[in-house]
Amino acid sequence: MTINPATGTDQKKQLRLRLRQLRRSLTPAQQQRAAASLAQHLSQHLWFRQAKHIAFYLPNDGEIDPTPLLELALAQGKHCYLPVVMSGGKLQFRALEVGTRLTINKYNIIEPDLGARVRPVWLLNLILLPLVGFDLHGNRLGMGGGYYDRTLAAVKGRPTPSRRRVGLAHQCQRLASLDGDCWDIPLAAIATDKAFRLIGN
Numbered sequence: 372m373t374i375n376p377a378t379g380t381d382q383k384k385q386l387r388l389r390l391r392q393l394r395r396s397l398t399p400a401q402q403q404r405a406a407a408s409l410a411q412h413l414s415q416h417l418w419f420r421q422a423k424h425i426a427f428y429l430p431n432d433g434e435i436d437p438t439p440l441l442e443l444a445l446a447q448g449k450h451c452y453l454p455v456v457m458s459g460g461k462l463q464f465r466a467l468e469v470g471t472r473l474t475i476n477k478y479n480i481i482e483p484d485l486g487a488r489v490r491p492v493w494l495l496n497l498i499l500l501p502l503v504g505f506d507l508h509g510n511r512l513g514m515g516g517g518y519y520d521r522t523l524a525a526v527k528g529r530p531t532p533s534r535r536r537v538g539l540a541h542q543c544q545r546l547a548s549l550d551g552d553c554w555d556i557p558l559a560a561i562a563t564d565k566a567f568r569l570i571g572n
């Protein structure tokens with residue numbers, strides 16, 4: 372892990388632009404196939420099968436779409452949550468259930484409104500995070516807001532299963548290597564349209 376100097380930050384910006392452009396250029400058919408394939412393999416994984424409380428996200432900007440998996444989870448009676456952007460640069464995970472009212476945040480992403488039930492992050496059994504880029508060491512590039520990092524800092528050192536943080540991405544978002552920053556909270560696994568990979572620590 373390194374603390375990136377200013378040039379590193381610029382490189383990160385360029386990488387973000389390139390990878391976001393790449394995922395946005397996938398066709399609707401490719402997106403649909405990726406979402407179906409992700410749901411197919413992730414739904415069989417022990418971490419999903421054991422989880423009763425799961426944090427999802429709604430897709431934005433070409434992200435791999437976890438909604439087929441979300442629908443399956445709801446049908447199986449699991450409790451599902453979505454990130455809500457709060458002041459202070461943190462997220463809250465609020466329940467998506469019958470009657471949840473939705474609103475649109477400042478990034479144009481749909482989220483539950485402030486009447487929805489909050490689940491503390493350490494009481495989530497599985498957290499699915501959107502990735503802009505990743506490497507096989509579990510280093511993660513996000514949208515650059517630091518939201519997940521600030522929020523997940525609260526679960527540092529807690530026992531499993533709250534450590535089950537799985538980054539979701541298209542396979543094409545993989546990088547050979549990515550510098551981690553000192554504030555980054557490492558992923559426990561990465562799931563793409565092709566595979567589920569545990570990160571060995």
Ligand SMILES: Nc1nc2c(c(=O)[nH]1)N(C=O)[C@@H](CNc1ccc(C(=O)N[C@@H](CCC(=O)O)C(=O)O)cc1)CN2
Pocket residue numbers: 428429430431434454455456462478480501513514515516517518519
């Ligand atoms: N689907 C999804 N939901 C999510 C996230 C995410 O990455 N994906 N987040 C993960 O943290 C949080 C929102 N974070 C975000 C941070 C930046 C931008 C973004 O589009 N930034 C624009 C500039 C927008 C502006 O400031 O006006 C950009 O960089 O082009 C979007 C979401 C919570 N919900």
Ligand SMILES: Nc1ncnc2c1ncn2[C@@H]1O[C@H](COP(=O)(O)OP(=O)(O)OP(=O)(O)O)[C@@H](O)[C@H]1O
Pocket residue numbers: 511512513514515516517518519520521522524552554555
């Ligand atoms: N735990 C933290 N406390 C305070 N600031 C933080 C923390 N984590 C990250 N940040 C700040 O957030 C900014 C963005 O971080 P980074 O580039 O790693 O975002 P990201 O991981 O791509 O975004 P996200 O977490 O929303 O997916 C950094 O400039 C950093 O200063």
